[in-house]
Amino acid sequence: MSEKNLSLFGGKRQVLTVSEITQQIKKLLASSFRELWISGEVSNLTYHRSGHVYFTLKDEGSSIRCVLWRSAARKLRFKIEEGSEIVVLGDISVYESRGEYQLKVVHAEPKGIGALALAFEQLKKKLAAEGLFDQDIKKPLPYLPRKIGIITSPTGAAVRDIVRTILGRFPNAHIILNPVKVQGESAAEEIAEAIATFNRMKEVDVIISGRGGGSLEDLWPFNEEIVARAIFDSIIPVISAVGHEVDVTISDYVADARAATPTAAGQLVVPNEEDLRLALEQLRQRMVSALRNAVLRLREKLDRLSNAYALRRPMEIVEQRMQRLDETWRRTVREIDVMLSSKRNSLNSAKSHLESLNPRNVLARGYSITSMKGDSQPLKSSAGINPGQFIETILSEGTIVSRVKEQ
Amino acid sequence: MEEEIKETGSQDGQESPSYEDSFTKVEALVKELESGELSLKQSIQKYEDAVKSMNRCYELLDEAQKKIEILIKDAQAGITGRQNIEIE
Numbered sequence: 001m002s003e004k005n006l007s008l009f010g011g012k013r014q015v016l017t018v019s020e021i022t023q024q025i026k027k028l029l030a031s032s033f034r035e036l037w038i039s040g041e042v043s044n045l046t047y048h049r050s051g052h053v054y055f056t057l058k059d060e061g062s063s064i065r066c067v068l069w070r071s072a073a074r075k076l077r078f079k080i081e082e083g084s085e086i087v088v089l090g091d092i093s094v095y096e097s098r099g100e101y102q103l104k105v106v107h108a109e110p111k112g113i114g115a116l117a118l119a120f121e122q123l124k125k126k127l128a129a130e131g132l133f134d135q136d137i138k139k140p141l142p143y144l145p146r147k148i149g150i151i152t153s154p155t156g157a158a159v160r161d162i163v164r165t166i167l168g169r170f171p172n173a174h175i176i177l178n179p180v181k182v183q184g185e186s187a188a189e190e191i192a193e194a195i196a197t198f199n200r201m202k203e204v205d206v207i208i209s210g211r212g213g214g215s216l217e218d219l220w221p222f223n224e225e226i227v228a229r230a231i232f233d234s235i236i237p238v239i240s241a242v243g244h245e246v247d248v249t250i251s252d253y254v255a256d257a258r259a260a261t262p263t264a265a266g267q268l269v270v271p272n273e274e275d276l277r278l279a280l281e282q283l284r285q286r287m288v289s290a291l292r293n294a295v296l297r298l299r300e301k302l303d304r305l306s307n308a309y310a311l312r313r314p315m316e317i318v319e320q321r322m323q324r325l326d327e328t329w330r331r332t333v334r335e336i337d338v339m340l341s342s343k344r345n346s347l348n349s350a351k352s353h354l355e356s357l358n359p360r361n362v363l364a365r366g367y368s369i370t371s372m373k374g375d376s377q378p379l380k381s382s383a384g385i386n387p388g389q390f391i392e393t394i395l396s397e398g399t400i401v402s403r404v405k406e407q
Numbered sequence: 408m409e410e411e412i413k414e415t416g417s418q419d420g421q422e423s424p425s426y427e428d429s430f431t432k433v434e435a436l437v438k439e440l441e442s443g444e445l446s447l448k449q450s451i452q453k454y455e456d457a458v459k460s461m462n463r464c465y466e467l468l469d470e471a472q473k474k475i476e477i478l479i480k481d482a483q484a485g486i487t488g489r490q491n492i493e494i495e
Contacts, residue, residue: 143427144467154477163475163494172471177492178478197478197486273468276426280464283433287457290440294450297443 019096026094029101033092038064038103039111045082053080057088057103065102066090072106079215085111116216120223123250127225132232138256139237141268142205144276147174148269149204149236151194154179158212158262162241165266170273176204181221182211188224195230195238207234208265209251210241219243222251231255241265363396370394373401382407429463436460 016024040057047053051070056063066088068080080086090105127133148166152159154177166173178194181187191209198207209231211219221227222242231238231254240255241262252258259265355361363369369378373390385391385404393400424432436457440450479488 143425146471160494167473170471172473174472174474176476176478176489179480201486276464276468279430280461283430283437284461287433287437287440287454287461290437291450291454294440294443294445295447298447298450 018099022094022096022099025101026096029092029094035089035091036103037087037089039085039087040064042080042082042084042086045080055080057086065095065100066105067102068105068108076108080108087111110215110217112217116220120250123223123225123228124253127228127250127254132228133253141237141239141257144271145205145269147176147204149176149178149198149207151178151180151191151198151207151209152211152262153182156182156212158182158210158241161212161262162208162210162266165263166270169267170270172273173270183214183218183221187221188226191221192224192226192230195227195234199234199236204236206237206239206269208239208241208259208269209255210239210259210262210265211243212262213244213247219247219249222249224250227251228254239265239268360396363394366396368393368395424460424463426464426467429460429467432460433457433464 038057040059040063043056043058043063045053045055051073053068053070053073055066055068057066058064068076068088087109088103088105089107090103092101093104094101131137150159150162152162159177163175166175176198178197180190180194182191195207195209198204209222209227211222219242222240228250231240231251237256238254239257239259240249240251241259241264242249242251245260257268259268359369370391370393371378372385373392375392379385379391385407387404387406389404391402391404393402436453439445439453440457445453475492475494476489477492478486479490481487
């Protein structure tokens with residue numbers, strides 16, 4: 001609890017401790033200077049092991065200590081460099097133990113990004129309107145390029161990543177590197193000239209143009225109009241591989257294909273040789289099977305045809321006809337036979353019937369025929385016959401004449 | 408075979424067929440062979456054409472030789488030469 005002291009001379013002094021005054025200063029500064037945008041030049045830059053970044057922002061007359069905590073530092077899209085001009089967003093706070101005020105930075109941007117970002121949007125709009133970004137004018141990449149042209153810095157990770165990726169997929173690739181500056185003054189001119197050179201040489205089938213990651217200023221050459229137009233004018237297909245996934249440049253829009261990273265460019269530009277050989281082998285097996293099956297099928301067809309043809313051989317037809325003729329003859333003979341035997345049977349029965357009616361057979365069995373003498377009419381009844389009349393009896397053998405005695 | 412088997416490649420003019428063209432051709436021929444609607448003569452002809460194109464594919468793969476070159480540039484004269492390099 002502190003006592004208010006309005007006067008330094010006479011009266012009671014209000015004596016504060018160092019901490020007390022420091023706290024007051026701290027509160028005052030904190031409440032007065034909040035969320036400030038401040039620009040200046042970076043000096044005394046230290047990237048601490050902890051991940052926190054310490055630096056001084058200064059201009060001609062003054063300087064202020066800054067601290068960027070690790071959490072905020074990680075979110076930065078660029079690297080703060082000694083001597084660079086930046087713009088920061090932060091709060092003023094007091095570092096109590098040293099009695100220093102400092103700027104707690106929560107966000108930083110390179111200075112002049114406003115200008116660059118504006119230039120980017122303006123060029124993008126202009127070239128889009130001219131049709132440089134149209135999909136249907138983009139050229140297809142060669143499936144298996146015979147020679148690959150790369151336009152990038154001869155040093156640095158990008159070229160190594162691209163080449164390593166290409167050779168990993170296709171070990172016998174032929175690569176021609178056209179070395180250029182990839183940032184700073186005249187880099188854009190060099191890159192554009194390199195694209196034109198490859199087109200004049202007419203050697204490579206595809207061009208990769210790019211570089212590794214960096215700030216917007218670093219990547220700026222790939223946003224320049226001269227490079228965009230060189231890509232557009234290129235007859236050889238161009239793959240743009242600039243920076244990282246998040247960095248989209250004007251080159252990316254104009255190019256025939258965009259690779260998000262140098263490694264991706266290597267994957268895009270060349271197929272995997274093993275995959276190609278595997279596909280060829282599978283196709284070869286299909287080919288052999290297809291021919292074998294085709295021949296088998298034709299053989300079957302031929303066999304079927306020749307079987308059908310055999311049935312139509314002339315002799316076979318004749319033989320068949322003859323066979324049918326025989327059948328018919330045999331049938332007819334059988335029918336006649338049947339007919340004959342039935343006729344025979346009826347004849348036989350008629351014959352025996354007739355035979356049984358033969359009077360001589362009757363006589364032979366012991367019967368006799370009697371008639372009036374001189375009359376041939378056999379007698380059936382004794383009526384009308386008087387005793388003393390003469391009758392004639394025919395026997396099986398012989399005849400007897402008799403006088404009727406009585407009836 | 409009464410028919411003459413035509414040479415592939417010579418009819419394209421200066422350039423021999425690319426890998427993609429040759430591979431696509433083999434695929435198409437194999438599909439025809441698999442369709443089963445060809446005569447014996449056609450089947451054999453298509454097979455031979457397919458073999459030719461497939462050999463072209465293998466040729467392109469086997470002929471490739473690893474080479475990494477860097478262009479040597481002069482400020483005034485432009486490209487003055489090339490050099491083989493190794494990239495690690």
